[in-house]
Amino acid sequence: EADIYQTPRYLVIGTGKKITLECSQTMGHDKMYWYQQDPGMELHLIHYSYGVNSTEKGDLSSESTVSRIRTEHFPLTLESARPSHTSQYLCASRRSAGRGGELFFGEGSRLTVL
Amino acid sequence: GENVEQHPSTLSVQEGDSAVIKCTYSDSASNYFPWYKQELGKRPQLIIDIRSNVGEKKDQRIAVTLNKTAKHFSLHITETQPEDSAVYFCAATKGSNTGNQFYFGTGTSLTVIP
Numbered sequence: 001e002a003d004i005y006q007t008p009r010y011l012v013i014g015t016g017k018k019i020t021l022e023c024s025q026t027m028g029h030d031k032m033y034w035y036q037q038d039p040g041m042e043l044h045l046i047h048y049s050y051g052v053n054s055t056e057k058g059d060l061s062s063e064s065t066v067s068r069i070r071t072e073h074f075p076l077t078l079e080s081a082r083p084s085h086t087s088q089y090l091c092a093s094r095r096s097a098g099r100g101g102e103l104f105f106g107e108g109s110r111l112t113v114l
Numbered sequence: 115g116e117n118v119e120q121h122p123s124t125l126s127v128q129e130g131d132s133a134v135i136k137c138t139y140s141d142s143a144s145n146y147f148p149w150y151k152q153e154l155g156k157r158p159q160l161i162i163d164i165r166s167n168v169g170e171k172k173d174q175r176i177a178v179t180l181n182k183t184a185k186h187f188s189l190h191i192t193e194t195q196p197e198d199s200a201v202y203f204c205a206a207t208k209g210s211n212t213g214n215q216f217y218f219g220t221g222t223s224l225t226v227i228p
Contacts, residue, residue, distance in 0.1 A: 033216070040152070040201045043218045058215075090157065102148070103205075103216055105157040 002027045006091050006106035013081055014114050021076045021109045023091030032074040033092040033103070036060055043090070049074055081113045116141040118206050120219025127194050128227050135222045137204035138186040144206040144217075147180060147187045152221075153200045161202075162189070194226045 004025040013019055025032065034046040045058030049068040063085070065077050074093075078085055091106040117140040127133045139147075148163035164171045164178045164187065171178050175194075180187040191198055204219040 040154070040221065040223060042220045043158075043203065045215065048215060101146075102160045102163070103150075105159070107157050 004091060004093055004104050004106040006089075006109050008109055009107065010110050010112075012112045012114065015082055017081050017113075019078050019081055019111070021078075021089050021091075021111070023074045023076070023106060024072050025074075025091075025093040025104070025106075026072065027093060027095075027104065028071070029093035029095050029104070030071065031094050032068065034058075034064075034066060034074070034076050035090045035092065037088050037090055037108075039088065046089075047076065081111075083113045085113050086111060116144055116206055116208075116217040118204060118217045118219045120204050120222060122222060123220065124223045124225075126225045126227060129194060129196060131194055133189075133191045133194055133198070133224055133226075135189045135202055135204070135224070136186060137188070137206075137219050138184075139206040139217070140185065141206070141208070142182075142185065143208050146207050147178070148205050148207075148216075149176075149178060149189050150203045150205065150218075151200045152203065158203060191224075194224075196226050196228050199224055199226045 007022045030051045033048040035043045037043050044060045046060050047066040049055045055066050089109045092103050094101045094103045120137045145166035150158040151161045152158040162176050162178050164180050175192050177190045201221045201223050203221050205216045207216045
């Protein structure tokens with residue numbers, strides 16, 4: 001089934017650890033996004049990509065990196081996790097052609113940094 | 115860049131009553147305005163959207179209106195039901211091929227009281 005998948009769904013790690021949150025979509029979408037969201041709160045754009053080898057920074061990007069080597073895969077890496085990184089991370093994608101177009105979200109990765 | 119403001123932040127209505135959520139945007143070039151519903155612990159999902167060449171769109175109990183001159187758009191839910199309880203996010207975006215980052219409002223937590 002065409003969808004957008006995130007792993008891990010839940011993760012508890014210690015301060016200073018390096019982590020990578022995985023995101024894969026099987027919908028053939030060119031555009032992919034990472035958002036940070038505290039439960040029920042505002043969505044903050046971290047990074048986005050318009051296609052392979054294209055990445056752009058959003059509002060909260062300074063402490064993380066992304067890569068887009070394959071169309072379907074858009075991993076997010078925190079080099080050194082801190083308690084302030086405790087949050088939910090949502091990956092999203094949409095088609096490239098035409099104006100607008102629905103943004104599809106993954107189920108999220110809930111990160112706790114101790 | 116675009117700035118999207120959303121009001122109210124919380125809204126409680128009696129079952130069967132109507133609910134209205136309003137958003138304003140700043141960039142007159144924005145031309146696509148989706149609304150997302152996020153139930154507790156779930157991913158945001160598109161419920162309705164409107165493009166700038168349309169003033170109103172309706173889908174059963176939900177409708178969206180757009181006033182391009184005033185740069186505001188609203189979500190209307192009629193005959194509310196307990197399952198409408200969720201956080202609702204508005205968004206605005208420009209539908210160009212590269213510059214179509216989504217700008218989200220801060221969310222409205224809707225509670226429908228049985």
